[in-house]
Each structure stands twice: as structure tokens, then as C-alpha cells.
Amino acid sequence: MFCPKCKVLMYPKENVFVCKKCGFEKKKTGSNVVVSKQKKKEVTIIEDKNKTNVLPKTRIKCPKCGHNEAFWILRQMRGSDEPESRFYTCVKCEHKWRED
Numbered sequence: 001m002f003c004p005k006c007k008v009l010m011y012p013k014e015n016v017f018v019c020k021k022c023g024f025e026k027k028k029t030g031s032n033v034v035v036s037k038q039k040k041k042e043v044t045i046i047e048d049k050n051k052t053n054v055l056p057k058t059r060i061k062c063p064k065c066g067h068n069e070a071f072w073i074l075r076q077m078r079g080s081d082e083p084e085s086r087f088y089t090c091v092k093c094e095h096k097w098r099e100d
Contacts, residue, residue, distance in 0.1 A: 001017050001026070003019035003024050004024070005024050008020065008021040008022075015027060055073060056072060057069055057071055057072070057091065058088075060072075062093060062095055062097075065095065067090055067093065069090075069092075071089045071091065072088050073086070073087050074086055083100070085098055085100050086100075
């Protein structure tokens with residue numbers, strides 16, 4: 001919701017929306033408003049052996065056992081101007097490692 005006076009995004013506060021620029025308040029109406037904040041970065045890695053078969057495979061040498069095939073996933077760990085990190089899981093020994 002945007003402020004009708006200054007066109008700035010309004011924020012929920014108790015039972016009203018408040019404009020942080022001019023202080024305009026509007027009472028909440030309709031459905032519930034849910035506000036959530038991300039506390040830390042999340043990384044999802046599939047651990048279930050039955051589900052790893054859906055991940056793509058590549059030819060890369062495992063640093064632990066030397067096998068030449070691994071599952072991989074990409075994750076954006078830093079800012080959008082930085083490259084992704086690639087996570088590998090060895091098909092044979094299930095050793096996990098990361099390539100930035």
C-alpha cells in the first residue's frame with residue numbers, strides 16, 4: 001500500500017499502515033497482513049539419498065575418493081554481483097564440497 005499524499009510505501013504497525021515520510025496513517029481493512037524478516041541466509045541441500053537422483057550430474061574428481069562423477073547444485077551465497085557457489089556431492093562416497 002502506498003501513501004496517498006506522498007506516494008511512499010506504507011508500513012504496517014499494529015492496526016494501521018503508517019507512512020514513514022509524512023506520518024499519514026490508514027486503518028487496516030480486509031485480510032490479515034503478514035510481515036516476515038529474514039534473519040540469516042538459508043542454504044538448501046538435499047540430503048535424502050532417494051531424492052539426489054533428481055539432481056544433475058557432472059564429471060568432476062572427488063577430492064576424497066577420486067571417483068569422477070558428482071551431483072551438483074548452484075546457490076547464490078553473496079551479493080548479486082558475485083558469482084554463484086557450486087556444491088558437489090560425490091555419487092560414490094557422498095562426500096560434499098564447494099567450489100566458489
